[in-house]
Amino acid sequence: MYNSGFSGTNRHPDLTLDASADSMNMTSGQSSPASTDYLPAEPLRLTRAQIEARAAHVRKALDIEPGKPLVQAVQNLGGQVRFESSRELDLVRSGSIDVDGPGRFTVSLSTLTSPLHNRFTLAHELGHYFLHSEFGARKIRADRGIVNEKPAPQQVADIEADWFAAELLMPRGDFEPMANNGAMVGHLAEHFLVSQDAVRSRLKSLGFAS
Numbered sequence: 001m002y003n004s005g006f007s008g009t010n011r012h013p014d015l016t017l018d019a020s021a022d023s024m025n026m027t028s029g030q031s032s033p034a035s036t037d038y039l040p041a042e043p044l045r046l047t048r049a050q051i052e053a054r055a056a057h058v059r060k061a062l063d064i065e066p067g068k069p070l071v072q073a074v075q076n077l078g079g080q081v082r083f084e085s086s087r088e089l090d091l092v093r094s095g096s097i098d099v100d101g102p103g104r105f106t107v108s109l110s111t112l113t114s115p116l117h118n119r120f121t122l123a124h125e126l127g128h129y130f131l132h133s134e135f136g137a138r139k140i141r142a143d144r145g146i147v148n149e150k151p152a153p154q155q156v157a158d159i160e161a162d163w164f165a166a167e168l169l170m171p172r173g174d175f176e177p178m179a180n181n182g183a184m185v186g187h188l189a190e191h192f193l194v195s196q197d198a199v200r201s202r203l204k205s206l207g208f209a210s
Contacts, residue, residue, distance in 0.1 A: 014069045014119045014193065038098065038141035041132035043156035048163050048205075051131070055167035058130055066174050067193040070122050078103030079129070081122065083111050095121035096143035097128050102136035105129055116195040120165055127164030132157055169194050170202045179208055 044051075058064075062073045074081055094113045099105040107125045109118045121144060128142045129135070142157065150158070170192045178188060188199045 014071055014115065014122070038139055040151075040154055041128050041140050041142040041157040041161075043153055043160055044131055045156065046160070051127075051160050051163040052167040052172065054130065055127070055164045056171065058126075059168055059171065064168065066169070066171060067191060070119065070126070074107065074122070074126070077105075077129075079105045079107060081107045081109060084108050085111055093143045093145040094118075095125055096141065097125040099129060099133040099136055099138070099140045101139065104136060105133070114195070116189075116193070116198075120169065120194060120198055123165035123168045124158075124161045126168065127161030128157070131160055131164060166198070166202050166205065170198070172206065175202060176206060179203060179206070 046054075062076065064070065064073055071081060094110045094117065096108045097105055098108075107122055109121060113121070124144060125142070128140065132138070132142065133140045142154070142161070144158070170188075175188070175192070178191070183191075185196050185199050185203075188203075189196045192199070
């Protein structure tokens with residue numbers, strides 16, 4: 001049986017963001033100032049292997065081990081995490097990122113989605129930061145809305161951010177051996193601290209039978 005490495009995931013920072021916002025210098029229910037000079041996330045049009053290589057580099061640089069909290073990594077980069085309280089807004093998007101410059105960005109998460117979903121969304125938005133804002137060199141705004149309603153370039157950028165997030169949270173070098181050794185979906189989800197849907201998607205992308 002695989003051990004997740006956590007003796008009480010309800011206390012894990014990524015799973016208690018809303019309860020510990022004040023202690024983590026995070027805000028809740030406040031909107032970013034309106035701005036018209038944000039650029040959309042433009043895709044790099046790299047292969048999945050190339051995107052995963054970049055995610056692996058970031059993971060090593062930030063010392064993000066499987067199951068390790070991402071909130072500290074965001075803070076170390078100079079970013080902030082906040083929660084959207086508007087139900088109308090949250091019903092059409094589950095997260096977003098506003099990048100104002102190097103080390104100046106805000107990730108917004110939904111109050112209506114699960115902690116594990118928010119953890120993957122946080123990794124996805126970090127993908128936009130590292131890939132599409134070029135570490136803050138480009139002032140961008142991206143959100144996880146309804147993908148097929150976005151312009152084609154932004155759909156591709158979202159796919160790249162998902163590839164980045166999957167490798168950041170479920171590194172191929174750790175994930176594949178466990179899957180090859182027969183680890184069940186639930187064990188993989190617990191070990192990497194992701195949803196079972198995220199595990200199934202990762203298994204499919206790596207060629208494992210569903």
